[in-house]
Amino acid sequence: MRWTQTYIPTLRDDPAEAEIVSHKLLVRAGYIRKLAAGVYNYLPLMQRVLLKITEIVREEMNAAGAQEILMPVLHPAELWQQSGRWSSIGKELMRAKDRHDRDLVLGGTHEEVVTYLIKGEVKSYRQLPLNLYQIQNKFRDEIRPRFGLMRGREFIMKDAYSFDKDESSFKESYQKMLDAYFKIFKRCGLETKMVESDTGAMGGKAAHEFMVIVDTEGGENIIFFCDRCDYAANMDKASSVEIDPPQEEDSEKPLQKVSTPEVKTVEEVTAFLKVPARKLAKTLLYKADGKIVAAIIRGDRQINEVKLKNTLGCIHLEMADAETVERITGAKVGFAGPLNLKRVTIIADEEVAHLKNFVTGANENDFHFVNVNPERDFKVDQVAQIRCAQEGELCPQCKKGKLSTSRGIEVGNTFMLGTKYSQALGATFLDSDGEEKPFIMGSYGIGITRTAQAVVEKFHDEKGIIWPASIAPLSVEVVPLNVGEERQSKVAFEIYQMLKENHIETLIDDRDERAGVKFNDADLIGLPLRINVGAKSLKENKVEICIRKTKEVLSIPQNEVVEKCKKLLTKL
Ligand code: ATP
Ligand code: MG
Numbered sequence: 001m002r003w004t005q006t007y008i009p010t011l012r013d014d015p016a017e018a019e020i021v022s023h024k025l026l027v028r029a030g031y032i033r034k035l036a037a038g039v040y041n042y043l044p045l046m047q048r049v050l051l052k053i054t055e056i057v058r059e060e061m062n063a064a065g066a067q068e069i070l071m072p073v074l075h076p077a078e079l080w081q082q083s084g085r086w087s088s089i090g091k092e093l094m095r096a097k098d099r100h101d102r103d104l105v106l107g108g109t110h111e112e113v114v115t116y117l118i119k120g121e122v123k124s125y126r127q128l129p130l131n132l133y134q135i136q137n138k139f140r141d142e143i144r145p146r147f148g149l150m151r152g153r154e155f156i157m158k159d160a161y162s163f164d165k166d167e168s169s170f171k172e173s174y175q176k177m178l179d180a181y182f183k184i185f186k187r188c189g190l191e192t193k194m195v196e197s198d199t200g201a202m203g204g205k206a207a208h209e210f211m212v213i214v215d216t217e218g219g220e221n222i223i224f225f226c227d228r229c230d231y232a233a234n235m236d237k238a239s240s241v242e243i244d245p246p247q248e249e250d251s252e253k254p255l256q257k258v259s260t261p262e263v264k265t266v267e268e269v270t271a272f273l274k275v276p277a278r279k280l281a282k283t284l285l286y287k288a289d290g291k292i293v294a295a296i297i298r299g300d301r302q303i304n305e306v307k308l309k310n311t312l313g314c315i316h317l318e319m320a321d322a323e324t325v326e327r328i329t330g331a332k333v334g335f336a337g338p339l340n341l342k343r344v345t346i347i348a349d350e351e352v353a354h355l356k357n358f359v360t361g362a363n364e365n366d367f368h369f370v371n372v373n374p375e376r377d378f379k380v381d382q383v384a385q386i387r388c389a390q391e392g393e394l395c396p397q398c399k400k401g402k403l404s405t406s407r408g409i410e411v412g413n414t415f416m417l418g419t420k421y422s423q424a425l426g427a428t429f430l431d432s433d434g435e436e437k438p439f440i441m442g443s444y445g446i447g448i449t450r451t452a453q454a455v456v457e458k459f460h461d462e463k464g465i466i467w468p469a470s471i472a473p474l475s476v477e478v479v480p481l482n483v484g485e486e487r488q489s490k491v492a493f494e495i496y497q498m499l500k501e502n503h504i505e506t507l508i509d510d511r512d513e514r515a516g517v518k519f520n521d522a523d524l525i526g527l528p529l530r531i532n533v534g535a536k537s538l539k540e541n542k543v544e545i546c547i548r549k550t551k552e553v554l555s556i557p558q559n560e561v562v563e564k565c566k567k568l569l570t571k572l
Pocket of ligand 1: 153157410
């Protein structure tokens with residue numbers, strides 16, 4: 001490819017819209033352009049990267065026995081109503097209407113459609129297992145589209161769906177996908193960590209996420225690891241055990257109401273009453289499917305809304321607004337407590353259930369209770385772990401190792417769906433014993449566009465992107481330092497031609513620009529190898545090969561360039 005004939009609109013400055021480094025680089029290096037929030041154009045270099053990732057995904061999915069299909073983006077709403085997700089996904093579901101005012105969905109995932117597809121057609125256990133996948137644009141009305149391709153409203157996903165006759169066969173199918181995922185990401189240059197995750201609106205029994213560990217802001221997820229065993233879970237899912245919990249007092253002291261004028265936050269209350277935060281219980285009010293719920297956790301803990309939602313089994317959960325808090329508690333925000341709360345379901349974190357003589361709000365302006373004890377002073381409807389795990393706590397699996405955290409980018413997700421969708425849509429088969437049974441399903445996603453950007457977030461330096469050779473848009477960039485010089489230009493084009501003939505994808509920067517400008521652009525777009533063709537080395541019939549990743553510069557005789565590039569590329 002010739003630069004002068006390719007659309008690579010590089011920019012000198014960082015785009016104002018971008019917050020994280022990979023987003024800045026993709027815009028600056030002329031890979032992507034924004035159309036609307038979370039909606040992007042993929043320019044020629046980006047499209048080449050995406051096709052490379054797609055091809056790797058395709059090869060590994062096919063090798064794992066999955067078959068590629070293409071399902072519609074446009075779905076009738078009825079299917080989503082049947083599965084219950086028309087309402088449970090809420091606003092993230094991208095909806096549309098046709099000319100007859102019929103509701104439609106722009107697919108963000110295809111469990112309903114694929115189940116409907118095979119329903120009534122795959123009839124016998126003999127046709128199983130079956131795994132169908134596709135690579136397609138997905139639509140999700142994300143509440144906060146951001147970080148470029150990381151969280152788009154339209155993005156490219158590979159989604160696969162497995163159908164099995166029983167649990168043991170499903171286990172094999174699931175494992176095949178996990179193995180394929182590790183291979184796919186590795187081939188894209190990424191080490192991934194598989195972590196336990198929440199099943200969320202997808203439903204089903206268990207789920208795993210594939211995380212790329214990064215130490216930059218682009219890592220939206222917090223992942224917990226055990227330093228002793230293989231336990232790894234994301235923030236939503238991670239549980240933990242407190243190290244050396246202090247001995248609780250034996251006796252329950254008499255309840256007391258104390259004046260705490262304008263003392264509202266945990267910090268203020270603990271300072272005012274001279275108690276540690278762990279001897280205070282925070283009361284957080286939520287609306288769960290319209291009903292008011294009070295969640296009680298220790299003052300030194302953070303609430304985990306995913307755990308709370310799962311405990312309640314509700315579809316919509318949101319924090320109650322100040323007005324609701326005042327109406328329910330009769331006091332300003334900051335003085336809520338579990339005592340005398342009427343018509344409110346009380347969920348206590350397991351730590352609170354064991355706590356004695358602690359502090360809570362009094363549901364009265366400027367007052368708190370001290371020496372509160374659960375059951376004696378208020379009724380708990382349910383006890384569950386509803387707090388976030390914290391770094392340094394004990395691992396819930398081995399109970400010996402300590403938990404540490406890192407940031408991660410979720411590039412893939414696998415779900416054990418069980419029979420949630422096959423049952424909801426009545427998709428069944430006849431088993432060998434003649435019995436009609438619902439399919440056992442799995443669903444497996446990879447964010448193609450997010451993976452591409454995750455690679456940039458992981459591999460870059462102050463000058464630009466550093467693509468792994470496997471998914472680089474092209475492998476080599478040939479730079480004649482001065483296209484005006486006949487010999488340089490001639491040799492550069494000869495090398496370009498030779499590389500192409502040897503099936504090495506090559507870009508030649510044939511612009512009439514200063515060498516410095518071309519070098520900067522070359523570093524920015526990040527192809528693995530750059531060949532400088534300049535007057536000085538040509539005197540010895542040599543050219544320079546610059547390795548983007550290691551910054552090494554090799555002086556190579558002109559006639560050895562192709563072989564050298566081939567060799568270098570296998571290692572990059
Ligand atoms: P997240 O927790 O990041 O919202 P998710 O759990 O909703 O992801 P899945 O429904 O499992 O994601 O989708 C499969 C894969 O698609 C994800 O692992 C991710 O790589 C990608 N993906 C999901 N949402 C987006 C998005 N809004 N933009 C780009 N890629 C996405
Ligand atoms: Mg999501």
